Amino acid sequence: AQSVTQLGSHVSVSEGALVLLRCNYSSSVPPYLFWYVQYPNQGLQLLLKYTSAATLVKGINDFEAEFKKSETSFHLTKPSAHMSDAAEYFCAVRGSGGYQKVTFGTGTKLQVIP
Amino acid sequence: DGGITQSPKYLFRKEGQNVTLSCEQNLNHDAMYWYRQDPGQGLRLIYYSQIVNDFQKGDIAEGYSVSREKKESFPLTVTSAQKNPTAFYLCAGGGAGNQPQHFGDGTRLSIL
Numbered sequence: 001a002q003s004v005t006q007l008g009s010h011v012s013v014s015e016g017a018l019v020l021l022r023c024n025y026s027s028s029v030p031p032y033l034f035w036y037v038q039y040p041n042q043g044l045q046l047l048l049k050y051t052s053a054a055t056l057v058k059g060i061n062d063f064e065a066e067f068k069k070s071e072t073s074f075h076l077t078k079p080s081a082h083m084s085d086a087a088e089y090f091c092a093v094r095g096s097g098g099y100q101k102v103t104f105g106t107g108t109k110l111q112v113i114p
Numbered sequence: 115d116g117g118i119t120q121s122p123k124y125l126f127r128k129e130g131q132n133v134t135l136s137c138e139q140n141l142n143h144d145a146m147y148w149y150r151q152d153p154g155q156g157l158r159l160i161y162y163s164q165i166v167n168d169f170q171k172g173d174i175a176e177g178y179s180v181s182r183e184k185k186e187s188f189p190l191t192v193t194s195a196q197k198n199p200t201a202f203y204l205c206a207g208g209g210a211g212n213q214p215q216h217f218g219d220g221t222r223l224s225i226l
Contacts, residue, residue, distance in 0.1 A: 009154060032212045034214050036214075036217075041123075041202075041219075041220065041222065042219050042220065043118070043120075043204055043206075043217030043218050043219045043220050044157075044204070044206075044215075044217045045217070046214045049212065049214055051212035090156065090157070094209070096212070101159060101162070101172070102159075102209060102215060104149075104156040104157040105156055106154060106155060106156040107154075107156055
């Protein structure tokens, strides 16, 4: 069994401030972890993924995430928020080995204040 | 361009009516998925197919049906048995091994 918890359904930051979106997971097998972004009335776009090659993962648009096994966390960060970052962000987990379905978190809406 | 194409963008259903949402892909993915998205609930898996002519129920399959006659196509039918069909529906493909799923732009279904 696997699950994902995203702390904070809404997060507000000022333009230029640090963005931190939290994700904790549980998985009975080594996980693959993903962060997706969704703009209104659109599908999900991949920001970055963790596949065990490196614990610090860099993605598009200066986003990055760090896999911390001891804390079962995969938090998403960006040093400086831009107005275009306003969107909903989803963390997702899939167990490795054979077919494993993807479990998505409930999402965090990011508001960027000018 | 390669991708997952969903149509229509908006769909309205009358009481007692079945409606079909289209999902086509030209990415050569074996696996395809249908998700339902409701505010504050993330994505919930309705059905998935790992290969042509085979599909499996997801977590919330009741009131829905699918077919997978061609690799490129995975249509979803929302039947009259689905009493609360108003939602945003997302189709995805891929996701084998450590690869992410690719998503279409969704269909928003509402009740008339």
